Amino acid sequence: MRKVRAVRTDDLLTDCVQVVADHGFVFVLNPDNSLSGMVTTYDLADQLREELTPYAFTEEVERRLRRALRTALLLIKVKTGQHGRPSDEGRP
Numbered sequence: 001m002r003k004v005r006a007v008r009t010d011d012l013l014t015d016c017v018q019v020v021a022d023h024g025f026v027f028v029l030n031p032d033n034s035l036s037g038m039v040t041t042y043d044l045a046d047q048l049r050e051e052l053t054p055y056a057f058t059e060e061v062e063r064r065l066r067r068a069l070r071t072a073l074l075l076i077k078v079k080t081g082q083h084g085r086p087s088d089e090g091r092p
Helices: 013-023 039-081
Strands: 006-008 025-029 035-040
Touching: 006 013, 013 025, 013 035, 013 039, 035 039
Parallel strands: 006 025
Antiparallel strands: 025 035
């Protein structure tokens, strides 16, 4: 038999994550001690995925832009024999 772990709805999520990680789930209690629900490791992973998706997308866009910029600068160097943009010629 396992001891049931519970947190309250007004507890900070960051304080509850370790309990969920250690036990796989936690019951969530309302201020009147009635059951509000249950949070599992799957719930936390799903929430993390949802929160991180925009950042991962932004990182992928940056990676592709950097690759395109490197390719463009290499083509400029091959064509002109110089680094930088053609409009930079003659600038100090």
